[in-house]
Amino acid sequence: MGLAEQTELEAKAKTKGLMEILKENVSEYFMFIALIVIMIYFSFTTDGAFISPRNISNLFNQVGYIAVLAVGMTLVIIIRHIDLSVGYLAGCMGAFAAIAMTRWGMSVWVVLPIVLILGVISSLVMASPIAKLGVPAFVSTMAAGLIFRGALLLATMGTGTIVIKDQVFNAIGNGFIPDIMKIPALGNRHILTLLIGAVAIVLNIFTSLRTRRAKIAYKFEVPSFGLFILQMLLMSVVIGYIAWVLSGYNGISWSLVLVILVVAVFQFITTKTPLGRHIYAVGGNPEAAELSGISVQKITFIVFGAMGFLSALSGVMYASRLQSATTTAGLGFETDAIAAAFVGGVSAAGGVGTIVGSIVGALVMMSLNSGMNLMGIDSSIQYIVRGAVLVLAVIFDRITRKNQ
Amino acid sequence: MENPILEMKSITKEFPGVKALDNVTFSVKKGEIHCLVGENGAGKSTLMKVLSGVHPYGSYTGEIFVEGELQKYNNIRDSENAGIAIIYQELALIPELTIYENIFLGNEISNGVVIDSNETILQSKEILKKVGLDINPETKIKTLGVGQQQLVEIAKALKKEVKILILDEPTAALNENDSENLLELIKELKQQGVTSILISHKLKEVLAIADTVTVLRDGKTVTTLDAKADLVNENVLIKNMVGREIDNIYPERHGIEIGEEVLHLENWRAFAPGLGREILKGLDMSIHEGEIVGIAGLMGSGRTELAKSIFGNPDHYRIEGDVYIRGVKQNFKNPHDAIKAQLAYVTEDRKGNGLVLIQDVKRNISLANLKEIAKSGVIDENEEIVIANRYRSDLNIKTPTIEQKVRNLSGGNQQKVSLGKWLFVNPGLLILDEPTRGIDVGAKYEIYQIMNELVAKGMSIIMISSELPEVLGMSDRIYVMSAGKFTGEMPVEEASQEKIMELAVDY
Numbered sequence: 001m002g003l004a005e006q007t008e009l010e011a012k013a014k015t016k017g018l019m020e021i022l023k024e025n026v027s028e029y030f031m032f033i034a035l036i037v038i039m040i041y042f043s044f045t046t047d048g049a050f051i052s053p054r055n056i057s058n059l060f061n062q063v064g065y066i067a068v069l070a071v072g073m074t075l076v077i078i079i080r081h082i083d084l085s086v087g088y089l090a091g092c093m094g095a096f097a098a099i100a101m102t103r104w105g106m107s108v109w110v111v112l113p114i115v116l117i118l119g120v121i122s123s124l125v126m127a128s129p130i131a132k133l134g135v136p137a138f139v140s141t142m143a144a145g146l147i148f149r150g151a152l153l154l155a156t157m158g159t160g161t162i163v164i165k166d167q168v169f170n171a172i173g174n175g176f177i178p179d180i181m182k183i184p185a186l187g188n189r190h191i192l193t194l195l196i197g198a199v200a201i202v203l204n205i206f207t208s209l210r211t212r213r214a215k216i217a218y219k220f221e222v223p224s225f226g227l228f229i230l231q232m233l234l235m236s237v238v239i240g241y242i243a244w245v246l247s248g249y250n251g252i253s254w255s256l257v258l259v260i261l262v263v264a265v266f267q268f269i270t271t272k273t274p275l276g277r278h279i280y281a282v283g284g285n286p287e288a289a290e291l292s293g294i295s296v297q298k299i300t301f302i303v304f305g306a307m308g309f310l311s312a313l314s315g316v317m318y319a320s321r322l323q324s325a326t327t328t329a330g331l332g333f334e335t336d337a338i339a340a341a342f343v344g345g346v347s348a349a350g351g352v353g354t355i356v357g358s359i360v361g362a363l364v365m366m367s368l369n370s371g372m373n374l375m376g377i378d379s380s381i382q383y384i385v386r387g388a389v390l391v392l393a394v395i396f397d398r399i400t401r402k403n404q
Numbered sequence: 405m406e407n408p409i410l411e412m413k414s415i416t417k418e419f420p421g422v423k424a425l426d427n428v429t430f431s432v433k434k435g436e437i438h439c440l441v442g443e444n445g446a447g448k449s450t451l452m453k454v455l456s457g458v459h460p461y462g463s464y465t466g467e468i469f470v471e472g473e474l475q476k477y478n479n480i481r482d483s484e485n486a487g488i489a490i491i492y493q494e495l496a497l498i499p500e501l502t503i504y505e506n507i508f509l510g511n512e513i514s515n516g517v518v519i520d521s522n523e524t525i526l527q528s529k530e531i532l533k534k535v536g537l538d539i540n541p542e543t544k545i546k547t548l549g550v551g552q553q554q555l556v557e558i559a560k561a562l563k564k565e566v567k568i569l570i571l572d573e574p575t576a577a578l579n580e581n582d583s584e585n586l587l588e589l590i591k592e593l594k595q596q597g598v599t600s601i602l603i604s605h606k607l608k609e610v611l612a613i614a615d616t617v618t619v620l621r622d623g624k625t626v627t628t629l630d631a632k633a634d635l636v637n638e639n640v641l642i643k644n645m646v647g648r649e650i651d652n653i654y655p656e657r658h659g660i661e662i663g664e665e666v667l668h669l670e671n672w673r674a675f676a677p678g679l680g681r682e683i684l685k686g687l688d689m690s691i692h693e694g695e696i697v698g699i700a701g702l703m704g705s706g707r708t709e710l711a712k713s714i715f716g717n718p719d720h721y722r723i724e725g726d727v728y729i730r731g732v733k734q735n736f737k738n739p740h741d742a743i744k745a746q747l748a749y750v751t752e753d754r755k756g757n758g759l760v761l762i763q764d765v766k767r768n769i770s771l772a773n774l775k776e777i778a779k780s781g782v783i784d785e786n787e788e789i790v791i792a793n794r795y796r797s798d799l800n801i802k803t804p805t806i807e808q809k810v811r812n813l814s815g816g817n818q819q820k821v822s823l824g825k826w827l828f829v830n831p832g833l834l835i836l837d838e839p840t841r842g843i844d845v846g847a848k849y850e851i852y853q854i855m856n857e858l859v860a861k862g863m864s865i866i867m868i869s870s871e872l873p874e875v876l877g878m879s880d881r882i883y884v885m886s887a888g889k890f891t892g893e894m895p896v897e898e899a900s901q902e903k904i905m906e907l908a909v910d911y
Contacts, residue, residue, distance in 0.1 A: 215786065220786065272782045273778070273781055273783060280763065285757070293772055294740070295740065352762060
């Protein structure tokens with residue numbers, strides 16, 4: 001489609017302005033803006049150390065195993081439940097993978113799918129009293145957490161930490177995607193990362209344009225063309241900047257690849273498919289959902305199954321990052337995941353929250369962590385700050401929602 | 405005439421969009437049993453809530469006098485202190501606590517720090533004696549039957565000096581024996597000087613016990629009668645309860661052919677999960693294409709339970725009996741199965757279980773039929789907008805945009821969204837449960853028109869309604885329900901409000 005055609009289409013489009021869009025989405029954009037403010041603040045206070053390619057790359061890797069948990073936790077909280085077992089399940093699955101590879105000599109390619117499936121099964125078993133008998137998730141998942149913790153201690157008994165030597169496994173948490181070539185003019189930069197960034201920018205523009213055209217064809221309101229261009233420009237700059245920064249270190253890490261994949265899949269499911277709608281409906285009003293032909297029980301199992309899968313993935317990422325399974329793996333992960341979800345705008349009352357929001361929430365919490373570490377702030381103060389940010393975010397969310 | 409103990413003068417109470425009480429005057433003599441009767445929604449409960457301070461002074465207009473003194477209650481505690489005790493239909497006891505703990509809940513006897521259990525138990529025994537309940541006060545409430553629980557509730561009210569005891573449908577959940585006991589107790593309390601106000605649907609019971617009866621209708625006092633007078637009988641009460649003329653607010657429909665049978669129930673029984681109480685007691689029913697069948701009956705007669713039991717039984721009753729859809733026997737395991745068989749159920753409680761209030765209009769409309777707008781597993785959101793806009797204009801849903809959250813719409817428009825959602829599944833049989841409750845007259849008329857259009861296209865409609873004029877105005881045929889049974893079935897030509905009311909209070 002040429003430029004002329006686009007111009008012709010634009011002439012027919014019904015448009016809305018910047019203020020309208022901002023007004024409709026104030027609470028969604030707020031955390032994004034908060035994240036940018038936090039990043040800029042730390043960049044200044046740490047003399048740029050925070051924004052250095054190395055630190056950003058580290059940040060993404062650190063956030064990885066919490067981010068995937070936050071994605072699952074978002075769904076769990078949307079359907080009005082909570083999962084306190086995720087940390088221990090992750091630790092347990094990491095230890096299982098370590099034992100399977102080191103003691104039983106199984107191949108990493110066999111171990112990975114088994115661990116993920118085992119995560120799903122454990123979570124489904126844990127969820128059955130919740131889904132079938134209405135046992136509060138708080139109790140059921142706390143009990144399961146204790147059991148997983150015991151299992152982890154049992155598995156690491158005698159040996160203590162189990163060191164993992166498998167190269168492929170350890171690459172998950174520490175490795176980077178390979179490069180295709182070197183371009184001397186760009187110095188040491190990671191070319192494939194830049195290339196992927198470029199492709200992402202083009203893809204984003206392409207799909208956004210297609211969506212816009214469809215909307216115009218339906219005679220729906222769309223942002224004015226100028227605003228659309230601005231939006232595209234902003235997104236392109238963000239993607240381009242991240243790619244540029246990452247290419248300056250080792251490129252995109254496998255952790256980041258996994259996170260992006262998980263986010264993409266779950267964002268797609270929650271926003272584009274009937275299953276996603278059903279999840280939000282069950283969270284918004286379970287009785288109405290049931291009477292609309294949606295099985296609340298089935299949705300509960302699906303969501304907890306997904307949570308189990310992501311917990312196992314998180315455990316693998318963590319064990320891989322440490323290149324070992326430790327007795328304390330997973331400790332407190334659930335708190336971080338729940339905090340990320342709440343900071344990201346998920347409502348404890350159910351039915352409200354987005355995957356992307358929770359990822360931003362996870363980034364906010366991890367940026368605080370990383371930034372304060374670089375500034376040499378004591379961990380006691382760090383806890384207090386993170387607690388304050390969590391409660392402020394939730395209060396803000398509450399107020400903006402009330403005003404709508 | 406002796407001075408009244410209670411006088412409520414020109415009480416008017418408005419809720420957004422509804423005048424629940426309109427200049428009501430209500431006067432109770434000292435030491436009498438005064439019954440308050442009226443249809444559902446006549447304003448009985450609201451009046452009692454005004455009296456007990458649930459609706460505080462200032463939220464209504466008018467004046468309340470107790471023993472000649474003007475009362476200004478800000479909450480229930482104020483009215484309790486003034487000697488007014490109210491016992492609601494839903495019991496307010498805590499099952500896991502003992503009888504004596506419940507009786508003194510909120511008024512614990514203590515030395516300032518520690519509760520004096522012995523003294524409490526002793527006093528409880530005294531109070532229990534008053535209500536004729538010979539039982540250990542240390543028994544947990546959950547082990548008592550409903551009748552005994554009711555007595556504990558009254559005992560709780562009597563622990564303070566009670567001048568006026570209000571009972572809201574006290575016998576609704578009781579069996580005959582327990583009911584009789586309770587009524588005897590009320591008479592006995594009368595001997596002890598307690599004035600009682602009793603709200604009841606059971607007119608036989610009212611006539612047996614009342615000294616005076618006041619009838620409310622549409623938020624107004626219709627009349628106050630001496631219950632002991634010869635002329636006062638059930639018919640007189642019923643006439644006063646339903647007394648209004650049917651206005652011409654029901655659009656007519658002509659020449660609709662009644663087609664083949666769509667739904668058929670045979671000896672349909674349902675039992676509550678857990679306790680196993682029989683909720684539906686052997687119902688036979690039949691509905692045809694193009695027909696609107698009204699189901700009349702008072703609240704609690706089992707109408708909603710009937711609808712839910714047919715619609716895939718989401719509350720998991722134990723069910724006996726058969727249901728046939730177009731001659732084929734069905735075994736719905738959940739609402740999903742029922743929807744697949746082209747049934748739709750617009751619930752009575754829009755906010756509770758009908759709509760997802762925090763979601764917008766378009767998502768609510770598409771919810772029950774997402775597969776219709778999904779292409780290879782992906783929802784076509786543009787198509788969704790088109791469909792939502794279609795129902796918005798077809799049903800005249802008044803909303804700024806279809807992106808508006810449903811909780812921001814008025815009751816009538818919420819109901820239309822609910823209707824739109826179910827029309828989108830393209831049902832053959834539509835069950836409407838109180839389709840016009842809490843909706844203004846204009847929206848009502850629109851909903852009636854929509855119903856007429858739907859049956860003209862061959863759809864069948866079951867309409868459950870507490871409003872008799874609506875049942876008479878819209879139905880082709882009427883079933884009357886009472887206590888889980890059909891106590892009558894008749895074509896609309898043979899029906900009258902009096903006849904239906906008589907069957908509805910036939911226990």
